[in-house]
Amino acid sequence: MGKTAESVWKNCLNFVEDNIQEQAFKTWFIPIQPVKLNENVLTIQVPSKFFYEWLEEHYIKLLKISLQKELGKEAKLVYSIVMDQKYSGKEAYTVKIPSSNKEKMLPQEVDAPMPIDSKKVKNPFIIPGLQKIKIDSQLNTGYNFHNFIEGETNRLARSAGKAVAKRPGGTSFNPLFIYGGVGLGKTHLAHAIGLEAKENHPDKTVLYVSTEKFTQQFIEAVRNNNRNDFIHFYQMIDILIMDDVQFLSGKKATQDVFFHIFNHLHQRGNQIILTSDKPPVDIQDMEQRLISRFKWGLSADLQAPDYDTRLSILNYKIEKDGIEMPEDVLDYIAKSIKTNVRELEGSLNSIIAQATLNKKEITLELTQKTLSNFINNTRKEISIDYIQRTVCDYFKIPIDEIQSKTRKRDVVQARQLAMYFAKKFTKASLSSIGSQIGNRDHATVLHACKTVKNLSETDKVFRGYVEELSRKISVE
Structure with a gap:
């Protein structure tokens, strides 16, 4: 049996998957569909022009190697790009772009704006009385x-x-x-x-x-x-x-x-x-x-910076300011201040100020004392992942169940509760909550929150679930 677009692309995916991180593979390669194979030319369909540009920018070498393994050194890749409908009255359309040819065949825009004479336009940023060209x-x-x-x-x-x-x-x-x-x-x-x-x-x-x-x-x-x-x-x-x-x-x-x-x-x-x-x-x-x-x-x-990024920010700042600081101090700050960059830099400035004003060395003890009030008064961040695990443990449901598409009543109920508590205890957007809990949209999250609220008011048993889970989640 000869090669097909599907078989060639499947082998290419196997090679790519072995050479990049799992999340990157899921994001940039799973949505791609093989379209056709014509001798040594493989056509793949990508969801948007953004996908095409990202693949060309970051993964073209990997794609080239995988494709040449399948179709030989003369292998070529053609992208079929499904563009989103942007302007009312225009149909969605498809363009095909060979990877060897960067010219993009895009439709002509209509109703081009009239040119503006800049000499006749007032600048709202100019202070009256001052001239600025x-x-x-x-x-x-x-x-x-x-x-x-x-x-x-x-x-x-x-x-x-x-x-x-x-x-x-x-x-x-x-x-x-x-x-x-x-x-x-x-x-x-x-x-x-x-x-x-x-x-x-x-x-x-x-x-x-x-x-x-x-x-x-x-x-x-x-x-x-x-x-x-x-x-x-x-x-x-x-x-x-x-x-x-x-x-x-x-x-x-x-x-x-x-x-x-x-x-x-x-x-x-x-x-x-x-x-x-x-x-x-x-x-x-x-x-x-x-x-x-x-x-x-x-x-x-x-998003809030992870530990490595927080440590890199601290190292950059002390190096820029010419300050020496023990590694254990930097490690403590990076592990303690997780909210945002502004508070991270503010904490570092407080420690430097304390040491300077009191003419003391910057030690772990001084750092702990300086940050103690801030850390004790700052509520620990509750993550969506922590909420999901707590809800799943409570109902004895595997976490991959609420991430799945199943409509089993007990799983749906757990998923809705996880969404409800994610909205209550985190600052994540509805779309972000939905994407992390079962890959749902923001409308599903909104519906889940309303359902939980309504059931809490009408069902005593369900209200008990909500109250007990609320205590479990809020006490870390």
Whole structure:
């Protein structure tokens, strides 16, 4: 029996799986489907243009080796890319891209924006009375890629940011939507992308603006009857970085004006970078048309740094400041402060200040004493994994059962309780909870929480489950 696309791709996957981490294999290779085999040319279908670019950037050598093992040295790989529907009235379409040919056959955009005469547009960042020819990027040079320490929990966002800085508007990461909790580096990364993009492309106009500032400028423009000038100014920007877009929630007029600015920039191929404390799907009181546009490109989250990253951050900071610190002290800080980068750096500064003011050496004893109040008063972080295990132990159900697709009543009940407690005890988004508990969507999590609440009010036995599990989870 001759080779088929399925058999060739299966053998390629076996080779790839042996050479990369399990999570990476599941993320980047399981979704791929073999399409056809024509002599030494294998066509595979990937879910998006983002997938294609990521594979070419990170796994092309591995793919080449695996394919040549199957089809010989003349082997070629062709990508069939299913693009998402972006504009209403346009059909979803497929493009085919040979890996040897980087030219991407994409459809022509319609209704190209009219050019804007920049000399006639008022700059909302100029202080009245002061003349300024160029637009100030509003970037903080202290927030750069050099001091943004890479780790497992921020690698995707950082890599995507690097790609955007290298080719703004030229990747499928448009918009690049960066989200995460307080103090995890969203603003830092946004500035770093802007600074590097400015360095790589000095001819492009880069602008960083907080959503609060954007809203204030818009209100001022409406008050002064300069709404069109305000819109035209932002439509001239080549790389727009907007921080904390969740603050657009409830501001209908500001959302409307940003919608038009976003469309104009995106159609011109200009780069948009957005940050938020939650993923697009969890932003409340936001127009659906904006939410859908936020999801056009790549949504990358920043999570609390793991131990190795925390240690790297501490080492970088003391080296930069020229401070010597024992390894056991750094280890203690890294293991004790797990919440975010801001609190990690704040703890280090407190220890240095205590040692300096009291003219003492930095020792483990001094560190423990300095951090004792903070650690004792900070509630230990409860993870979604811990919650799942506690619920499964309580009901004597294997954890892989609630991760499965089974609809058995006892398993469904345990899964719903795990989702309920994950929402109650963690700061994770609904979509993040769903992805970690059975790979469900945010709507399923919302339904689970409502079900648990309703049953607690009507079923005494079930209410007992909830109360007992709540005590078990909250007492670590």
